[in-house]
Amino acid sequence: MKAMNLNSDVKYIKGIGPKRALAFLKLGVKSAGDLLTLFPAQYQDRTQTAPISEAYFTPHACISGKIGKSYERKLSMGLSILDVEIFDSSGMTYVRFFRKKSSYSKVDVFASIKNSFAQNKFAYIFGDAKAEIGARYINVQDYEITDSPDAKPEFFNKIIPVYPATEGLSQKVIRAAVKSAVTSLADIYYDISDIIPQFEQCKISAREALKKIHYPQSMQDAENARRAFALQEFFVLESALALSRAHIKKDPKKQKYEIKKTLLTPFKNNLTFEFTKAQKKAINEIFTDMQNELPANRMIMGDVGSGKTVVALSAILLAAENGYQSMIAAPTEILAQQHYLTISNMFEGLGVQTVLATSSTLKKKSDRDKILSSIISGETTVVVGTHSLIEDRIEFKNLALVVVDEQHRFGVMQKSRALAKAKTPDTLMMTATPIPRALAMTLYGEMDMTTINELPPGRIPIKTYIVSESAAYANAVKELKSGGQAYIVFPLIDESDKIELKAATVEAEKLSESYFKNFKVGLLHGKMKPAEKNAVMKSFKNKEFDVLIATTVIEVGIDVPNATVMIIQHADRFGLSALHQLRGRIGRGKKQSYCYLVGSVKSENARKRLSIMAQTNNGFKIAQEDLQMRGPGEFMGTTQHGFPEFKAGDLIKDADIIEFTKDCARKLIEDDPKLEKSENLTLKKLIAQKFADKLKFINVG
Numbered sequence: 010m011k012a013m014n015l016n017s018d019v020k021y022i023k024g025i026g027p028k029r030a031l032a033f034l035k036l037g038v039k040s041a042g043d044l045l046t047l048f049p050a051q052y053q054d055r056t057q058t059a060p061i062s063e064a065y066f067t068p069h070a071c072i073s074g075k076i077g078k079s080y081e082r083k084l085s086m087g088l089s090i091l092d093v094e095i096f097d098s099s100g101m102t103y104v105r106f107f108r109k110k111s112s113y114s115k116v117d118v119f120a121s122i123k124n125s126f127a128q129n130k131f132a133y134i135f136g137d138a139k140a141e142i143g144a145r146y147i148n149v150q151d152y153e154i155t156d157s158p159d160a161k162p163e164f165f166n167k168i169i170p171v172y173p174a175t176e177g178l179s180q181k182v183i184r185a186a187v188k189s190a191v192t193s194l195a196d197i198y199y200d201i202s203d204i205i206p207q208f209e210q211c212k213i214s215a216r217e218a219l220k221k222i223h224y225p226q227s228m229q230d231a232e233n234a235r236r237a238f239a240l241q242e243f244f245v246l247e248s249a250l251a252l253s254r255a256h257i258k259k260d261p262k263k264q265k266y267e268i269k270k271t272l273l274t275p276f277k278n279n280l281t282f283e284f285t286k287a288q289k290k291a292i293n294e295i296f297t298d299m300q301n302e303l304p305a306n307r308m309i310m311g312d313v314g315s316g317k318t319v320v321a322l323s324a325i326l327l328a329a330e331n332g333y334q335s336m337i338a339a340p341t342e343i344l345a346q347q348h349y350l351t352i353s354n355m356f357e358g359l360g361v362q363t364v365l366a367t368s369s370t371l372k373k374k375s376d377r378d379k380i381l382s383s384i385i386s387g388e389t390t391v392v393v394g395t396h397s398l399i400e401d402r403i404e405f406k407n408l409a410l411v412v413v414d415e416q417h418r419f420g421v422m423q424k425s426r427a428l429a430k431a432k433t434p435d436t437l438m439m440t441a442t443p444i445p446r447a448l449a450m451t452l453y454g455e456m457d458m459t460t461i462n463e464l465p466p467g468r469i470p471i472k473t474y475i476v477s478e479s480a481a482y483a484n485a486v487k488e489l490k491s492g493g494q495a496y497i498v499f500p501l502i503d504e505s506d507k508i509e510l511k512a513a514t515v516e517a518e519k520l521s522e523s524y525f526k527n528f529k530v531g532l533l534h535g536k537m538k539p540a541e542k543n544a545v546m547k548s549f550k551n552k553e554f555d556v557l558i559a560t561t562v563i564e565v566g567i568d569v570p571n572a573t574v575m576i577i578q579h580a581d582r583f584g585l586s587a588l589h590q591l592r593g594r595i596g597r598g599k600k601q602s603y604c605y606l607v608g609s610v611k612s613e614n615a616r617k618r619l620s621i622m623a624q625t626n627n628g629f630k631i632a633q634e635d636l637q638m639r640g641p642g643e644f645m646g647t648t649q650h651g652f653p654e655f656k657a658g659d660l661i662k663d664a665d666i667i668e669f670t671k672d673c674a675r676k677l678i679e680d681d682p683k684l685e686k687s688e689n690l691t692l693k694k695l696i697a698q699k700f701a702d703k704l705k706f707i708n709v710g
C-alpha cells in the first residue's frame with residue numbers, strides 16, 4: 010500500500026474499503042485528512058471505573074470485574090437476552106445483551122459474546138445501569154476483555170471519543186480509522202500556529218490540538234484543544250474576510266456629496282417626530298461614510314420597529330441633494346410596495362420622483378417602458394423594488410446609493426448583484442435581526458456596523474400571552490371595540506396541505522361569521538397575486554378592515570401603527586425569529602399592544618420558545634436564545650448562503666477568539682495584502698481550500 014497522505018482516499022485505509030467509504034462520505038469524510046477533523050460529537054468519561062455497588066447511582070455505568078457465569082433466556086417475539094455475571098470486591102452485577110432473531114442473519118451474536126466473556130477473565134463495561142423490580146443489570150454499550158486485572162485496556166481508563174453516527178459505521182470502525190489517520194497524519198496537517206499571535210488558553214499548536222481533541226486526558230483538555238483548533242479556523246476565516254475587505258476598498262468612488270440641506274431640512278421639518286439619539290448617530294455615521302473617498306459599506310442593525318427606514322431615507326435624500334439616484338431593494342413585493350408608500354408620503358412636496366419597480370408595475374409594456382426610461386434618463390431619483398427585479402432589469406443614469414433591506418434574511422458574504430449597477434456605489438444594508446456582536450462581525454465581516462439600540466419614545470412594550478384560541482379571540486374583540494386593529498396569522502393557506510392545520514382561507518370565513526361578525530375581516534396569503542396583496546394591505550392600513558387574517562407573508566416590515574393585536578395560531582410551529590418578526594408588526598404606535606400565542610405545546614423546545622416570547626420583547630435576547638437553541642447553522646440558514654461550517658469553532662462560545670483573530674488577521678493582511686510571503690503560503694492555501702468557491706470575490710490563487 011502507498012504511504013498515506015492528507016489527500017488519500019479513505020477507502021484505502023486498512024479496514025475501510027469502498028462500502029464503508031460511502032458511509033464515511035455521509036459524514037463529510039472523503040480523504041484521510043478529513044478523518045483528522047471528524048471531531049467527536051461527544052466524549053464518554055471512562056477515566057474511572059466505579060465499584061459495582063455504586064454503579065446504579067450514575068446515569069452511565071463504567072465498571073470492571075471478573076467474569077462469572079452466563080445465562081441465556083428467550084423472551085417473546087424472537088427476542089433473547091444474555092446476562093453475564095461480573096464480580097468486584099464490592100459486589101456482583103449482571104451485564105445484559107439483547108438479540109433479536111433474524112431470518113437474514115446466520116451469525117449468532119451471543120456465541121461470540123459468550124466466547125469473549127470466558128469465565129475468570131476480566132471485563133471492562135460501559136453502559137446504562139437499570140434497576141428494575143427484582144433485577145439490576147447494566148445494558149452494555151461497549152466492553153473490553155483483558156486476561157487479567159493488571160493488563161492495560163485500550164478503550165477504558167481514559168476519555169473515549171464518540172463520533173457522529175451514521176448507518177453502516179460502528180464506533181469501533183470510526184475510532185480505528187481516525188486513530189490510524191491521527192497516528193500517521195496529524196504531524197503533517199496544515200498548521201499556521203507560527204503566524205497567529207498567542208492567545209490565552211489556545212497555546213498549543215493546531216497539530217497538537219488535533220490529537221488532543223480525539224484523545225484528551227480530561228474534559229478541560231478537550232475543551233482547550235477545541236478552542237486552540239478554533240483559533241486557527243477563525244483566523245483563516247477572518248483573513249479571508251480581511252482579504253475581501255482590502256479588495257473592496259481599493260477603488261475610490263466617483264460620487265461626491267455635500268450636505269446642502271436643500272432636501273434634508275424640509276424632510277426633517279415634515280416629520281411628525283424627532284429622530285431618536287440612536288437614529289441621529291446612525292445618520293451621522295452614514296453621512297461621514299458617504300463623504301469618504303471610498304464607497305460606504307455599512308450594515309444598519311436595529312430591532313423591529315426601531316426606525317431604520319427613516320435613517321435610510323435620510324441617506325437617499327443626501328444623494329438626491331447632490332443629483333444622484335438611489336435604489337431600495339426589498340425582499341418581498343409587499344414590502345417594496347410599503348416602502349414606496351412610506352417614501353411617497355414622507356417625500357411629499359420635496360420634488361423627489363420615486364417609482365415602484367415590481368413585477369406588477371412593470372407588467373404592462375407601456376408602463377414598463379415609461380418607468381424604465383424615466384430611470385435611465387435620470388428623471389426618476391429613487392427606485393423601489395424587489396431584490397431580483399432591480400438586479401436583473403434596470404439601467405440607471407447615475408446610481409450612487411444602494412439600500413438593501415435584508416430584514417432577517419442573511420446575505421452572508423454575498424455581494425448583491427445589484428451593486429454591479431453602479432461601479433462603486435455606497436451600500437447600506439438593513440437588518441431587523443439583531444445578533445450578537447461577535448457573530449455579526451463574522452457574518453458581515455466586510456461591513457461597518459451601526460446598531461440602532463433604542464426604540465422611538467412612547468412605545469409601550471407589547472404584552473404577550475400563551476392562551477387558548479377562544480381567549481385570544483375574545484380579547485381581540487375587546488380591542489377592536491376600542492378602535493384597534495388585529496392580525497391573525499396562520500402558518501398555511503389551504504386545507505389541501507397534508508398536515509391538518511387551521512387554514513387561513515377556511516378560518517377567515519368561519520371567523521367573520523362568528524367572533525368577528527360585527528367587524529370587517531380581510532384575508533392575505535402568499536398565493537394571491539401581488540396586486541391583490543397590495544390592495545389588501547393598503548385597505549388594512551386605511552382601516553377599511555378591522556381584522557387581517559394572514560399567512561406569514563406579513564412577517565417582514567409591514568407597518569400599520571394602529572394594529573394593536575397579533576394572534577399567532579400554531580405558534581409552536583414557528584421559530585423564535587419568525588415569532589419576533591410577526592409580533593413586531595404590532596406595538597408600532599402609541600397604544601398598548603397584545604400578542605396572543607395559540608398552539609399545542611408538545612415539545613420541550615416549543616414550550617421554551619413560547620415562554621421566551623412571553624418574557625421579553627428584546628430582539629437581541631431573542632436572537633441569542635434562538636442561536637443557542639438551534640445552533641448557528643440552522644439559525645442563519647447558512648447552508649444556502651455558503652457560510653462556512655466550523656469543525657471546532659463555536660460562534661457563541663468563542664466570541665473572544667473571533668474578536669482576537671479579526672484584529673490579527675487585519676494586521677497580517679495589511680502587511681501582506683496578497684499573501685505572498687513564504688510564511689503565509691499555508692494560510693493562503695487554507696483560504697483557497699475553504700472559501701475559494703464560497704467567497705467568489707476573493708481572488709486567491
Ligand SMILES: Nc1ncnc2c1ncn2[C@@H]1O[C@H](COP(=O)(O)OP(=O)(O)OP(=O)(O)O)[C@@H](O)[C@H]1O
Pocket residue numbers: 282283284285288311312313314315316317318319440441465466565566567568570593597
Ligand atoms: N424617532 C421616531 N419617533 C417616533 N416614531 C418613529 C421614529 N422613527 C420612526 N418612527 C415610526 O416608527 C415606525 C417604525 O419605523 P420603521 O418602519 O422605520 O421601523 P423599522 O426599523 O424599519 O422596522 P421593521 O424592521 O419592523 O420594519 C414607523 O411608523 C415610523 O414612522
